[in-house]
Amino acid sequence: MLPGNLTRSAHWQNRHKTLPADPIIIPEASTGFNVTRRSRQRTLYFPMIAPPPPTHTDDPINAAILSVSEDKIQGFVPDPMNQIAQQCALPVAVVIERIRAMLEAGTIRRVRQTLMSTNLARGALVAWQVPEDRLADAFDYMFREDPFSGHVVIRSTDQPIAGAKYRLWTTLKVPPGFSLDRHCTFLSSRTGATAFRLLPAKRLFVLGVGHIRRRGTEPGSKSESLAEVTDTEIVHLSDLDWRVLTALKREFGVDEIGENIWAPRARQAGVSTATFLEVAKSLSDRKVIGRFSTFLEHVKPLASGERVTKFNALFHWAVPPGREIEAGREVGRFHVMTHAYWREAGAEFGNVNIMGVAHGREKPAVLEHKQAIDDHLRAIGIPLLYTNVFWGGRSEIKPSEISPVEYRKWCVANSIDPEAMLEASPA
Numbered sequence: 001m002l003p004g005n006l007t008r009s010a011h012w013q014n015r016h017k018t019l020p021a022d023p024i025i026i027p028e029a030s031t032g033f034n035v036t037r038r039s040r041q042r043t044l045y046f047p048m049i050a051p052p053p054p055t056h057t058d059d060p061i062n063a064a065i066l067s068v069s070e071d072k073i074q075g076f077v078p079d080p081m082n083q084i085a086q087q088c089a090l091p092v093a094v095v096i097e098r099i100r101a102m103l104e105a106g107t108i109r110r111v112r113q114t115l116m117s118t119n120l121a122r123g124a125l126v127a128w129q130v131p132e133d134r135l136a137d138a139f140d141y142m143f144r145e146d147p148f149s150g151h152v153v154i155r156s157t158d159q160p161i162a163g164a165k166y167r168l169w170t171t172l173k174v175p176p177g178f179s180l181d182r183h184c185t186f187l188s189s190r191t192g193a194t195a196f197r198l199l200p201a202k203r204l205f206v207l208g209v210g211h212i213r214r215r216g217t218e219p220g221s222k223s224e225s226l227a228e229v230t231d232t233e234i235v236h237l238s239d240l241d242w243r244v245l246t247a248l249k250r251e252f253g254v255d256e257i258g259e260n261i262w263a264p265r266a267r268q269a270g271v272s273t274a275t276f277l278e279v280a281k282s283l284s285d286r287k288v289i290g291r292f293s294t295f296l297e298h299v300k301p302l303a304s305g306e307r308v309t310k311f312n313a314l315f316h317w318a319v320p321p322g323r324e325i326e327a328g329r330e331v332g333r334f335h336v337m338t339h340a341y342w343r344e345a346g347a348e349f350g351n352v353n354i355m356g357v358a359h360g361r362e363k364p365a366v367l368e369h370k371q372a373i374d375d376h377l378r379a380i381g382i383p384l385l386y387t388n389v390f391w392g393g394r395s396e397i398k399p400s401e402i403s404p405v406e407y408r409k410w411c412v413a414n415s416i417d418p419e420a421m422l423e424a425s426p427a
Contacts (some may be wrong), residue, residue: 055105073292076284080292114290121173121402127166129195138191150400163349175404204230205332205340220372227332312392350386
């Protein structure tokens with residue numbers, strides 16, 4: 001079904017055609033054209049050009065597309081535009097037109113195939129303690145100068161706990177064999193960070209940001225089944241795998257959005273389209289492909305001034321040791337959650353072991369969602385030893401680079417011996 005009262009009518013068939021105009025009557029004296037004796041006027045028709053498509057997220061067609069394209073196209077699919085069109089019951093030409101328009105207008109921040117980078121590179125959420133007068137510069141450095149840092153967020157908490165001094169939070173990935181700790185030590189020397197805490201994910205329960213489809217979600221809304229558990233084992237790739245993966249993950253430009261979206265990427269990888277699709281499917285089967293996605297800004301206003309969301313909340317829960325997977329699968333059932341992980345945070349953060357992220361336009365509504373989750377966990381007999389919320393402020397998001405080749409290039413560009421960034425060999 002189309003949203004509202006829209007149907008597949010002649011409107012869609014004529015969407016890209018020139019529309020007829022009302023006649024404009026111009027007196028003969030103003031034209032210079034020859035006219036018949038029957039009339040002292042000449043009728044000219046000026047074609048009306050169809051107006052550009054709307055690009056804001058509240059438009060019902062755009063909302064229908066985004067509710068699918070943000071996080072519903074899981075794994076690798078050979079024709080993502082047709083998949084989106086089928087799931088939101090719109091002609092593929094309309095889907096392509098709208099995604100192009102929203103990308104060009106800045107409503108959509110990027111379009112790309114995501115990866116399950118937790119299975120491709122060593123990664124962690126990193127909490128940074130940075131002097132307040134250097135916080136803004138540290139934020140800028142992480143976002144602009146470190147291609148291996150992804151999400152960069154300044155956070156604060158309502159509770160006066162020891163962990164409140166960790167204001168800067170980032171996600172970080174380094175290729176297998178390289179050291180997260182050594183990378184963070186280098187970043188500390190450049191940013192003035194006085195301490196950092198690595199919080200790697202032991203398990204994943206939810207990973208998929210779908211802001212538009214979550215609008216209007218009621219507190220307590222959850223699925224009937226428990227969230228799936230995703231492991232974080234590293235998958236080793238061949239040279240061919242990396243060639244295809246590197247072309248696969250690059251962002252799409254406006255002109256690249258179309259039905260035959262992978263053929264140009266196959267040429268970039270130096271393989272046939274058939275080989276590209278075969279390798280990409282194999283990568284998806286090995287659980288290293290995430291989803292094909294159109295990304296919106298989480299908190300920052302769009303180019304139009306519209307805000308998709310306003311509040312970004314990192315929920316913390318401490319549950320009894322041994323019940324982390326049980327609690328994580330329960331948290332992951334709740335429709336408001338965009339991320340949920342098992343991470344061990346240590347004493348400074350109240351020995352938190354379950355973390356999750358939710359977004360919303362109103363702070364009280366976000367807190368209502370969290371309260372519903374808290375109440376559910378207690379009701380099923382999972383004690384909460386501690387809980388808290390870290391609120392997101394300034395934020396930037398970019399894909400983390402994970403290529404071993406690019407990591408070595410980055411080391412050389414920063415006058416670092418790549419061998420010095422390798423993990424220490426076990427004794």
